Amino acid sequence: xxxxxxxxxxxxxxxxxxxxxxxxxxxxxxxxxxxxxxxxxxxxxxxxxxxxxxxxxxxxxxxxxxxxxxxxxxxxxxxxxxxxxxxxxxxxxxxxxxxxxxxxxxxxxxxxxxxxxxxxxxxxxxxxxx
Numbered sequence: 001x002x003x004x005x006x007x008x009x010x011x012x013x014x015x016x017x018x019x020x021x022x023x024x025x026x027x028x029x030x031x032x033x034x035x036x037x038x039x040x041x042x043x044x045x046x047x048x049x050x051x052x053x054x055x056x057x058x059x060x061x062x063x064x065x066x067x068x069x070x071x072x073x074x075x076x077x078x079x080x081x082x083x084x085x086x087x088x089x090x091x092x093x094x095x096x097x098x099x100x101x102x103x104x105x106x107x108x109x110x111x112x113x114x115x116x117x118x119x120x121x122x123x124x125x126x127x128x129x130x
Contacts, residue, residue: 001081004044009086012046012075022048023089025072044080045072 004010004024011021025047031040049071056064075083 002083002085004080004083004085005088007089009088010046011084011086012073012079013082013084014079015082020046020048020073021086022046022073025070042077044075046075047071048073 006024006027008024024044026045028043051069
């Protein structure tokens with residue numbers, strides 16, 4: 001049986017004839033069985049759509065950091081046999097429109113934390129270590 005991984009592109013052929021496809025966005029770990037509780041099934045989420053968020057601010061006046069709305073579909077492990085693997089993305093090369101948001105966020109973080117001073121306020125005015 002196919003074991004989906006994060007960043008796999010999959011097609012879900014459901015028994016009722018519906019077909020969904022997208023990137024595996026999250027994969028839950030196997031949870032240990034706890035006495036007195038129902039067993040928790042494993043699941044993945046499949047990202048089937050991404051769209052821009054409307055431009056707005058928090059009530060505090062801060063701007064929104066996340067710029068996309070991700071539509072995710074839940075798929076439990078009992079249905080993983082209905083998934084068809086297509087490809088996997090491992091590089092920063094863009095294969096799907098949903099990757100633009102991920103790459104853009106990585107670039108923003110890299111730009112934000114270029115120097116030690118911007119990461120730690122206690123470093124302001126400190127002499128560099130040579």
